[in-house]
Amino acid sequence: MTLVDGFGAPVSHNNQSAIDAFYEAAILLLGYAPDPVGRIKAVLQQSPDFIMGHCFLAGMYLVASDKRRRKSLLVQYEILRELAPQANDRERGHIKAIKLWLDGDFYASSQAYADILLYCPRDLTALQFGHQTDFLLGHVSSTRDRPARVMRHWTRDDPEYSFILGMQAFGLEESGHYAAGEALALQCVELNPKDTWGVHALAHCYEMQGKTGQGISFMQNCEDKWGGDNYLSIHNRWHLSLYRIERCEFDLALQAHDKHMLVTPKSELMDVHDSAALLWRLHLDDVDVGDRWNAVADRYVTFIDQAYMPFNDMHAMMSFVATGREEEANSLIRALEAASELEGTGAMIIRTAGLPVVRGIQAFGQGDFSKAKNLLSSVRHCSNLLGGSIAQRDVINLTLLGAATRSGDVAMVEGLVDERTALKPSSPLTDMFMAKTKPGNRDQL
Numbered sequence: 406m407t408l409v410d411g412f413g414a415p416v417s418h419n420n421q422s423a424i425d426a427f428y429e430a431a432i433l434l435l436g437y438a439p440d441p442v443g444r445i446k447a448v449l450q451q452s453p454d455f456i457m458g459h460c461f462l463a464g465m466y467l468v469a470s471d472k473r474r475r476k477s478l479l480v481q482y483e484i485l486r487e488l489a490p491q492a493n494d495r496e497r498g499h500i501k502a503i504k505l506w507l508d509g510d511f512y513a514s515s516q517a518y519a520d521i522l523l524y525c526p527r528d529l530t531a532l533q534f535g536h537q538t539d540f541l542l543g544h545v546s547s548t549r550d551r552p553a554r555v556m557r558h559w560t561r562d563d564p565e566y567s568f569i570l571g572m573q574a575f576g577l578e579e580s581g582h583y584a585a586g587e588a589l590a591l592q593c594v595e596l597n598p599k600d601t602w603g604v605h606a607l608a609h610c611y612e613m614q615g616k617t618g619q620g621i622s623f624m625q626n627c628e629d630k631w632g633g634d635n636y637l638s639i640h641n642r643w644h645l646s647l648y649r650i651e652r653c654e655f656d657l658a659l660q661a662h663d664k665h666m667l668v669t670p671k672s673e674l675m676d677v678h679d680s681a682a683l684l685w686r687l688h689l690d691d692v693d694v695g696d697r698w699n700a701v702a703d704r705y706v707t708f709i710d711q712a713y714m715p716f717n718d719m720h721a722m723m724s725f726v727a728t729g730r731e732e733e734a735n736s737l738i739r740a741l742e743a744a745s746e747l748e749g750t751g752a753m754i755i756r757t758a759g760l761p762v763v764r765g766i767q768a769f770g771q772g773d774f775s776k777a778k779n780l781l782s783s784v785r786h787c788s789n790l791l792g793g794s795i796a797q798r799d800v801i802n803l804t805l806l807g808a809a810t811r812s813g814d815v816a817m818v819e820g821l822v823d824e825r826t827a828l829k830p831s832s833p834l835t836d837m838f839m840a841k842t843k844p845g846n847r848d849q850l
């Protein structure tokens with residue numbers, strides 16, 4: 406008899422308690438709660454032939470966007486290759502996605518996770534891993550469409566329903582459907598106030614529409630639901646800080662950084678990005694952030710040969726130029742140049758978007774604003790190749806604006822300010838930049 410997991414998706418394994426433990430670990434991951442890796446590893450110790458358990462562990466390594474996890478991913482794949490003859494169709498779909506990712510065919514891997522949903526729409530792990538690859542690859546339309554594939558197979562009575570709503574809300578937001586995304590995210594958090602991906606989706610919707618007051622109010626009023634022991638708590642605080650910056654409340658943003666985002670030698674990669682991205686924006690706004698960059702750069706040094714996901718390298722470069730670490734900066738550029746010569750999706754991304762952006766950040770840090778403008782202008786409209794969210798990649802536009810400001814390029818400042826005003830008509834930050842272009846203030850440029 407075929408057993409099913411807590412989602413209602415079939416598994417080839419025959420130990421129901423192991424299957425139930427896998428489901429519990431998968432629910433932890435859907436809620437970004439600790440510690441799904443530890444949980445599934447304990448299950449696999451007892452049940453080393455549990456194929457879906459291995460697929461789940463491998464999926465978490467796959468979406469980590471961290472080159473250091475590749476070795477662990479390879480180990481899981483080798484185990485799965487041995488077990489594959491006993492796998493069912495769903496599990497074979499996961500194994501295929503893992504193999505394609507290891508081969509460097511990231512786009513096909515992401516699609517393989519989507520294909521699983523056609524015959525197994527109750528596989529929320531396939532949905533979540535695919536959703537995360539959409540995020541890492543900047544596949545905006547898939548971020549919107551993938552959750553729609555499964556929606557009719559779920560109802561509000563399913564305890565996992567909010568997770569699908571949260572993913573679709575984020576996809577709608579990333580594809581520019583801000584009002585629809587906001588409405589769905591509100592449904593999500595109403596259904597499950599602790600759904601931190603739903604909270605995050607709503608934070609994005611408010612960010613993109615310049616609804617800073619609503620964003621601050623919402624995030625503060627439910628901080629007890631998302632601000633605790635949760636892998637998204639730092640990132641959601643980063644979002645709260647973005648509202649502060651948009652309102653030119655730089656002191657409050659810096660306070661939030663120091664309270665929640667200080668980098669330590671054990672900080673996770675995504676958390677280091679939040680610190681770097683916030684400090685860089687404050688730097689662009691002429692805020693003195695003191696010696697806060699040192700800990701960030703120290704942490705990035707351990708990733709210096711990444712050249713894996715250039716989204717990571719873009720943030721690392723910010724810290725290297727901010728601390729004057731020319732050797733590390735040049736080493737990073739060399740690693741990216743070498744990687745750009747290779748075959749595969751990753752190399753294409755580095756060639757097309759990664760290198761120009763990272764070089765642009767470096768040029769900005771070196772005070773070569775003309776070079777920074779040329780590089781960043783040429784690539785910013787395909788920067789989605791880098792992955793991450795629109796809000797995260799907005800730092801590229803802001804750096805360009807900073808380069809235009811610092812080089813006295815009034816026409817470019819005005820053009821970029823006009824672009825921002827079209828999306829956020831009431832923004833003190835945009836007003837601040839616009840004010841600098843006025844005749845009496847142009848000496849500040």
Ligand SMILES: [Fe+2]
Nearest residue numbers: 605609640794
């Ligand atoms: Fe975000």
